[in-house]
Amino acid sequence: MTITTFKPDTAAQLADSMQWALSHGEPLEVLGTGTKRRLGRPVQAAYALDLSALSGVVAYEPEELVLTVRTGTPLAEVLPMLAARRQHFAFEPQDLGPLYGLPAGGGTVGGMLAAGLTGPRRIQAGSARDHFLGVEGVSGRGEVYKGGGKVVKNVTGYDMPKLMAGSMGTLTAMTEVTLKVLPAPEDVRTLVLLGKGDAEAVRALTSALQSPHEVSGAAHLPAAVAARSGVVARLGGAATCIRLEGFGPSVAARVAALKDELGADAVLERDDSLALWREIRDVAYFVQPAERLVWKLSVPPSEGARVAAAIREITEADVYFDWGGGLLWVAAEPGDADIRECLDGTGGHATLIRAPDDVRASVPVYHPQPEPLAALAARVKESFDPKRLLNPGRLYAGV
Amino acid sequence: MKMPTPDAGIISRRREIVERLRAIVPGEGVIVDEDELRAYECDGLTAYRQPPLVVVLPSNTQQVSQVLKACKEMGVKVVPRGAGTSLSGGALPLADGILLGLGKFNRILEVDYDNRCVVAQPGVTNLGISNAVAHKGFYYAPDPSSQIACTIGGNIAENSGGVHCLKYGLTTNNVLGVEMVLMDGTVLRLGGKHLEAGGYDLMGIVTGSEGLLGVVTEVTVRILKKPATARAVLLGFPTNEQAGDCVAAIIAAGIIPGGMEMMDKPAIHAAEDFVHANYPLDVEALLIVELDGPPAEVDYLIGTVEAIARDKGAVYARVSNSEEERLVFWAGRKAAFPAVGRISPDYYCMDGTIPRKKLPLVLQRMRELSEKHGLRVANVFHAGDGNLHPLILYDANNPGELERAEEFGNDILRLCVDVGGVLTGEHGVGVEKRDLMTHQFAEADLKQQQRLKCAFDPDGLLNPGKVFPELHRCAELGRLHISGGKLPFPDIPRF
Numbered sequence A: 001m002t003i004t005t006f007k008p009d010t011a012a013q014l015a016d017s018m019q020w021a022l023s024h025g026e027p028l029e030v031l032g033t034g035t036k037r038r039l040g041r042p043v044q045a046a047y048a049l050d051l052s053a054l055s056g057v058v059a060y061e062p063e064e065l066v067l068t069v070r071t072g073t074p075l076a077e078v079l080p081m082l083a084a085r086r087q088h089f090a091f092e093p094q095d096l097g098p099l100y101g102l103p104a105g106g107g108t109v110g111g112m113l114a115a116g117l118t119g120p121r122r123i124q125a126g127s128a129r130d131h132f133l134g135v136e137g138v139s140g141r142g143e144v145y146k147g148g149g150k151v152v153k154n155v156t157g158y159d160m161p162k163l164m165a166g167s168m169g170t171l172t173a174m175t176e177v178t179l180k181v182l183p184a185p186e187d188v189r190t191l192v193l194l195g196k197g198d199a200e201a202v203r204a205l206t207s208a209l210q211s212p213h214e215v216s217g218a219a220h221l222p223a224a225v226a227a228r229s230g231v232v233a234r235l236g237g238a239a240t241c242i243r244l245e246g247f248g249p250s251v252a253a254r255v256a257a258l259k260d261e262l263g264a265d266a267v268l269e270r271d272d273s274l275a276l277w278r279e280i281r282d283v284a285y286f287v288q289p290a291e292r293l294v295w296k297l298s299v300p301p302s303e304g305a306r307v308a309a310a311i312r313e314i315t316e317a318d319v320y321f322d323w324g325g326g327l328l329w330v331a332a333e334p335g336d337a338d339i340r341e342c343l344d345g346t347g348g349h350a351t352l353i354r355a356p357d358d359v360r361a362s363v364p365v366y367h368p369q370p371e372p373l374a375a376l377a378a379r380v381k382e383s384f385d386p387k388r389l390l391n392p393g394r395l396y397a398g399v
Numbered sequence B: 001m002k003m004p005t006p007d008a009g010i011i012s013r014r015r016e017i018v019e020r021l022r023a024i025v026p027g028e029g030v031i032v033d034e035d036e037l038r039a040y041e042c043d044g045l046t047a048y049r050q051p052p053l054v055v056v057l058p059s060n061t062q063q064v065s066q067v068l069k070a071c072k073e074m075g076v077k078v079v080p081r082g083a084g085t086s087l088s089g090g091a092l093p094l095a096d097g098i099l100l101g102l103g104k105f106n107r108i109l110e111v112d113y114d115n116r117c118v119v120a121q122p123g124v125t126n127l128g129i130s131n132a133v134a135h136k137g138f139y140y141a142p143d144p145s146s147q148i149a150c151t152i153g154g155n156i157a158e159n160s161g162g163v164h165c166l167k168y169g170l171t172t173n174n175v176l177g178v179e180m181v182l183m184d185g186t187v188l189r190l191g192g193k194h195l196e197a198g199g200y201d202l203m204g205i206v207t208g209s210e211g212l213l214g215v216v217t218e219v220t221v222r223i224l225k226k227p228a229t230a231r232a233v234l235l236g237f238p239t240n241e242q243a244g245d246c247v248a249a250i251i252a253a254g255i256i257p258g259g260m261e262m263m264d265k266p267a268i269h270a271a272e273d274f275v276h277a278n279y280p281l282d283v284e285a286l287l288i289v290e291l292d293g294p295p296a297e298v299d300y301l302i303g304t305v306e307a308i309a310r311d312k313g314a315v316y317a318r319v320s321n322s323e324e325e326r327l328v329f330w331a332g333r334k335a336a337f338p339a340v341g342r343i344s345p346d347y348y349c350m351d352g353t354i355p356r357k358k359l360p361l362v363l364q365r366m367r368e369l370s371e372k373h374g375l376r377v378a379n380v381f382h383a384g385d386g387n388l389h390p391l392i393l394y395d396a397n398n399p400g401e402l403e404r405a406e407e408f409g410n411d412i413l414r415l416c417v418d419v420g421g422v423l424t425g426e427h428g429v430g431v432e433k434r435d436l437m438t439h440q441f442a443e444a445d446l447k448q449q450q451r452l453k454c455a456f457d458p459d460g461l462l463n464p465g466k467v468f469p470e471l472h473r474c475a476e477l478g479r480l481h482i483s484g485g486k487l488p489f490p491d492i493p494r495f
Ligand SMILES: Cc1cc2nc3c(=O)[nH]c(=O)nc-3n(C[C@H](O)[C@H](O)[C@H](O)COP(=O)(O)OP(=O)(O)OC[C@H]3O[C@@H](n4cnc5c(N)ncnc54)[C@H](O)[C@@H]3O)c2cc1C
Pocket: B043, B044, B079, B080, B081, B082, B083, B084, B085, B086, B087, B089, B090, B091, B102, B122, B143, B144, B145, B146, B149, B150, B151, B152, B153, B154, B155, B156, B157, B158, B159, B160, B161, B162, B163, B210, B211, B212, B214, B215, B216, B217, B337, B426, B427, B463
């Protein structure tokens, strides 16, 4: 129900907008291009802060492995620019547009970092936060400040960018960010093992991840999910997928070695591999039916199969595994039992990635935290945004 | 360097404080003897010394929690300490504060190969973790040169790196979870064995917070399978520029080596005299490039790197043909600090990061500064990520030389910031670089960081006097200054 939008062109104008909001006590919904408006708890705000005019590449230095951009810069502009220099964001940012009923290829760099969504390469290259080097922005106090730096190695002061990654715009309206970029792999292949049950599949992924072969993707698609894949459906049945990337000769050698060690029913070549891991990354299997709720569960990898079994016991959900069993994507019918209880004893947590507004207003989207941690998170929020004006309630009610 | 004025009131209450601590940590866990306290008076930055009021060595999380809670109640400051190898004075004690040593937290709690992680107490050494999993071919990737001695808790506090962090990341990229205790005694768990901690990334803030936010009492770190092979190539260049160009070209070719280190002529000579690694002595710059991974990859990339080096004007190239030879290549680099220690009574190790392309400029300016201050400097350099370690040679017995060395060091660090870099790439700010923070950060930047500290430690009792040049009360930091009122520019109805 946002009605009025501030669209600053500069950090100074952004600070003015924030000062206005402070003096009027008006909360703001912070937006890039709005592709993730359905992620997080719905924000109650009559004013929006649109950062899409803060756009443009400030510096791209491939040899230094750093990129500085204004936060409203579209990913559609940045990703091809990196690709032209054979580089990329190694954390493999997800594109959830289609999952939310929007076209693919949208979004801004700021939104990507604020959401902190990370793809299959997490197991090898880390998360969005691991590639986030520097930030400038305006706090909820209306003050322009910066944190981190513009070089790949830096421990000067607190690592503020880490805190911004995944904060969903609740701490600071970011204006400019510096990221680490890395060489994109020259080649890619995928080993596929067919017909395995979940537990057996996770064991195979574990063996692959315990090998020295630098596995960069380790996913398992149970039969019902594999059937929705544009790549592995034709192979029939459940597909356990292991990705190897790098220089051509290296990939060839590792494919051969891993095939020897684990066996493989198929090896996907480059194009099929790219297509398959894009599906896995973007949760393509759960785009339809659109009414289903989509959950993301982060658990110790060895617990993945057990948690999936517990979920299937209480509901008719579809589940698939990424991160060697450590990430579960779950599509459940609306009104289904609370799947969070299936996490008991694992130390893991669940995020409700897709659900109608009313559900996201009543069911906690982000996992409820134990009291002392929740209290600390609230104090952290307060240290940036004492009046709770930046995306209030987007992460947790009251924060 | 001035530390906050000690609180005479606290010092006069020492007996009461000791009694309270003894009630929590019995027996030898509370140290009050002057001679014994002296063992803790400094860390790796030995120019600064101060015996603490009391040393406490708790042995479990509950004791840490009770000690911190008691200190908060009594208004007593606390300095955490691991092995005391910090090079920035992060563990420098306070005359009116207790030193909280984590030495008794020295057990590995769990090795979990299925989840590829180790759960350890914070006093376990960095190498201790790798050693515990070596028999299965695993290791913990961040490898500071101090890894035999430094603790994993200290690594978290400093976000330490090593020669392999270009490819495998710093501490922060390899930690999955921590248990920590806040100054009010609250015990928290952040992250765990899963790959993504939920909520705000507090673990990311705690890592590298130099003991200012909480005391880490347990750590879960990621372990990796050792690469199948590793080979190194030594490359000598007639100029620093060419060596720098070679590094840039290797990265532009899409290669991220396992390690890529550079030494300048003084460092090469000092290292060669010390360990006889057979380094070429007639070059200005030496690169050690290590490639690791499957043999097919390593062989392929060694060829590529050699070709790039030739193209960039290398006058010397030698590839390691055995594991022994590879280790000899590294021996010189790894011994660079002690090697420099042999040619000079004292040396001062700096740690700034620069955009790599500025290397020739920075080295040139450093030569000028060396003349200005009348002190020699040798450079070792994590070339891949732009992290410089200039070693300033001086003799503390000559009056005024230490001060000159510090001034020289400060000039170098300011230079790093001025060319677009930062004050510290891995050693931390501590007390050493504290007063230079205003050169890199504006007042608003530092105040926002301090507000974050207030969320963890509102009374400012944990490791005060480190990192921030100026202390402010949290109430003062929290005050809002609202200036606006009018709409700054026309609003555009949109949705
Ligand atoms: C010869 C030598 C070589 C070195 N090489 C490197 C290198 O290659 N790379 C690198 O990054 N560093 C290097 N260092 C620096 C140093 O070893 C690291 O900073 C190391 O992480 C410090 O660990 P420590 O256990 O000695 O911590 P300490 O020196 O005891 O403490 C360091 C800081 O951590 C805090 N702290 C310690 N334990 C805890 C805890 N459990 N909870 C909260 N706070 C805590 C302290 O308060 C202090 O601020 C080197 C040092 C030496 C002497």
